[in-house]
Amino acid sequence: MAEIAAFAQRGASRVTPKIMDNLLHRLPMLKAEFTQIHAPKFPHLVEQLEFLADVVEDFAEGAYKEIPYAAAAAAAFAIIYTHRLLDIIPDFIAKISFEDDSAVVRAVLIMFEKDFEKYARAQHLNWKKVTIEP
Numbered sequence: 001m002a003e004i005a006a007f008a009q010r011g012a013s014r015v016t017p018k019i020m021d022n023l024l025h026r027l028p029m030l031k032a033e034f035t036q037i038h039a040p041k042f043p044h045l046v047e048q049l050e051f052l053a054d055v056v057e058d059f060a061e062g063a064y065k066e067i068p069y070a071a072a073a074a075a076a077f078a079i080i081y082t083h084r085l086l087d088i089i090p091d092f093i094a095k096i097s098f099e100d101d102s103a104v105v106r107a108v109l110i111m112f113e114k115d116f117e118k119y120a121r122a123q124h125l126n127w128k129k130v131t132i133e134p
Contacts (some may be wrong), residue, residue, distance in 0.1 A: 005107040008074060011081060012108075015073035023076050024060040027053050030083055039098040044131050048105050051130045052078050055119055067119055071112035078108040 023030075034049045052075040058064035059072035082101040109116060109130070120127040 004103045005111060008077060008081075008104050008107045008111065011077040011104075012070065012074035015076045015080075019080075020056065020060050020072065020076055023056060023080065027057055027079075030079060033083070037098065039102070042098050042102040045098060045102050045105060047130060048109060049079060049082060051116070051120070051125070052076075052105065052108065054123070055116065058119075058123075064119060064122065066122070067115055068112075071115040074108040074112055075116075078105045 031050060031053050034046050034053070037046050037049075039045050055064075055067060055075045056072055056079065059067050059069075059075075081104050116130075117127045119125075120130060
């Protein structure tokens, strides 16, 4: 998992405010797209992605200012990475296609667990429901 965490940190370090702003405008479409993910091996993935999308949205709009930029950038990277069709394991490969996506999402959730848990409490969300499990 250390390699995935390092990968996510590198990706997050490349998320600029302009990328965050562009992502903000695409979030409604991406949220709808995430609901179409069928990944029985990763039952929390859709909820986790929706949570990260909410983090990015609230951060980018200034609705929640307590989240560090690094955490918001990591959330943005996880969303962008999951949206890609061609990533470490291309999404068209049956049965294992979401393993890398789930690993990146979980790495981001673990890296910024305290910040995300604080955000969840402020938004009256059940952090345990979001979970860091696959």
